[in-house]
Amino acid sequence: MSECMDFTVRSAVHDYRVRFVDDGLAAIADYAGADDVILIDEKFVSIYKSRLRPLLEAHKHIALIASEEQKSYLQLAPVIETLIGKNFRKNNRLIVVGGGVIQDIGAFLAANLYRGVQWIFFPTTLLAQCDSCIGGKSSINFGRYKNQLGNFYPPHEIVIDPGLLDSLPELDVRSGLGEMIHFYLVSGLEDFHRIMADYERALNDHTVLQKLIARSLQIKKRVIEIDEFDRGERLLFNYGHSFGHAIESLTAYRVPHGIAVSYGMDLANYLSLQLGHINRPIYDQMHELLRCNWQGVELGPIDLESFIGALRKDKKNIGSEVVVILTKGPGQMFKSALPIHSQTTDWIRQWLSGRENPGV
Numbered sequence: 001m002s003e004c005m006d007f008t009v010r011s012a013v014h015d016y017r018v019r020f021v022d023d024g025l026a027a028i029a030d031y032a033g034a035d036d037v038i039l040i041d042e043k044f045v046s047i048y049k050s051r052l053r054p055l056l057e058a059h060k061h062i063a064l065i066a067s068e069e070q071k072s073y074l075q076l077a078p079v080i081e082t083l084i085g086k087n088f089r090k091n092n093r094l095i096v097v098g099g100g101v102i103q104d105i106g107a108f109l110a111a112n113l114y115r116g117v118q119w120i121f122f123p124t125t126l127l128a129q130c131d132s133c134i135g136g137k138s139s140i141n142f143g144r145y146k147n148q149l150g151n152f153y154p155p156h157e158i159v160i161d162p163g164l165l166d167s168l169p170e171l172d173v174r175s176g177l178g179e180m181i182h183f184y185l186v187s188g189l190e191d192f193h194r195i196m197a198d199y200e201r202a203l204n205d206h207t208v209l210q211k212l213i214a215r216s217l218q219i220k221k222r223v224i225e226i227d228e229f230d231r232g233e234r235l236l237f238n239y240g241h242s243f244g245h246a247i248e249s250l251t252a253y254r255v256p257h258g259i260a261v262s263y264g265m266d267l268a269n270y271l272s273l274q275l276g277h278i279n280r281p282i283y284d285q286m287h288e289l290l291r292c293n294w295q296g297v298e299l300g301p302i303d304l305e306s307f308i309g310a311l312r313k314d315k316k317n318i319g320s321e322v323v324v325i326l327t328k329g330p331g332q333m334f335k336s337a338l339p340i341h342s343q344t345t346d347w348i349r350q351w352l353s354g355r356e357n358p359g360v
C-alpha cells in the first residue's frame with residue numbers, strides 16, 4: 001500500500017527520502033544501529049511502552065518531554081551533556097521520534113554536534129507528518145522568545161506511519177488537519193475540493209489520511225524545492241499564519257497551531273472578501289470547512305489593539321504596514337502590505353467580534 005507514495009526531496013543541504021511504512025515501531029528498530037542514540041518523546045514512550053521496551057533496552061536513548069520549555073537553548077545543555085556522556089560520535093546517528101517539538105530539538109542537535117551528524121526522523125503527530133518533517137527548518141526558543149535560534153538541516157530520511165496517530169488526542173489531529181487545509185488551499189481549487197470531500201473520512205480511515213498526508217507533503221515539496229530558504233514562493237505558505245501566530249500568542253498557546261491557522265485563514269479570506277478579491281460564495285465554502293475544523297475551540301475575547309500589536313511584531317513587516325497573505329481564491333494567494341487604517345481595523349474588529357461572521 002505504502003511504497004508508491006515514497007518520494008525524495010531535493011535540497012541544497014542534502015537530498016532526503018520520505019518513506020511510508022505500515023509498522024513504524026518495527027521500522028525504528030530496523031533503523032537504529034548499535035551506537036545510534038534514540039531521542040524520543042516521553043509521552044510517546046509511555047503510550048507504546050510494551051512494544052518499545054525491547055528497543056529501548058537494547059539502545060542508548062534519551063526521552064524528553066515535548067514542551068516549549070524543553071525546546072529552549074538552556075534546556076538543551078543537559079541533553080548535549082548526556083549525548084556526549086553516552087559516547088555519541090560523529091559517525092553515529094540520531095534517531096528522532098516525536099512531533100514538531102522533538103523534531104526541532106533533534107534537528108538543532110544534529111546540525112550542531114560535531115558540525116553535523118546524520119539523523120532519521122519518525123514523526124508521530126499529524127502536524128509533523130503532513131508538514132514540518134520536510135523543509136529542513138529547525139528552531140528552538142531562547143527564554144520566552146519562541147523559535148529564535150535555528151538553521152536549515154533536514155533529516156537524512158523520514159519514515160512515516162499514520163497508524164502511530166491513533167493515540168493522538170482529537171484536538172492534535174484537528175490541528176494537523178488545519179495545517180493540511182492550508183496547503184490544499186494554497187495549492188488550488190482541485191485540492192480544495194479534494195480535502196473537502198475527504199475531511200470527515202480522514203478522521204477515522206488510515207488509508208484516506210495517508211493519502212491526504214502524502215499529497216500535503218507533495219504540495220510543500222514542490223515549493224521548497226524552488227525556494228528552500230524562504231526568500232520567495234515559500235512565503236505564500238504564510239497564508240493564515242501571521243493572523244494565526246497573533247491568535248496563538250494572545251491565547252497563550254491554548255489554541256493549538258493548526259486551529260489558530262484555521263482561524264487565521266478565515267480572517268485572511270474575510271479581509272479578501274471585504275477588499276473585493278473573492279466573492280461571498282467562495283468565502284462561504286472555505287469558511288464552512290475551516291469552521292468544521294476549529295469547532296469546539298473558542299477564541300474567547302481578543303482585544304483589537306493587542307491583536308494589531310501582535311500582527312505588527314511579525315518579522316516580515318516593513319514600516320507601518322502589515323505584510324500578510326491574502327487570496328483571490330484557492331491557489332491564488334498573494335503577498336499584500338495591509339495598511340492599518342480605520343477601515344481595516346473595523347473589518348478586523350467585526351471578524352473578532354463574530355458579528356459579520358456567525359460561525360466564528
Ligand SMILES: NC(=O)c1ccc[n+]([C@@H]2O[C@H](COP(=O)([O-])OP(=O)(O)OC[C@H]3O[C@@H](n4cnc5c(N)ncnc54)[C@H](O)[C@@H]3O)[C@@H](O)[C@H]2O)c1
Binds near residue numbers: 042066131137166168
Ligand atoms: N521545524 C519546523 O518546520 C516546524 C514547523 C511547524 C511547527 N514546528 C514546531 O513544532 C511544534 C509543534 O509540533 P506538534 O504539534 O507536532 O507538537 P508536539 O511535538 O508538542 O506534540 C504535541 C503533543 O502530542 C504528544 N504526542 C506526540 N506524538 C504522539 C502520539 N503519537 N500519540 C499521542 N500523543 C503524542 C506530545 O507528547 C505532545 O504532548 C512547535 O514547537 C512548533 O514551533 C516546527
Ligand SMILES: [Zn+2]
Binds near residue numbers: 179257
Ligand atoms: Zn503552520
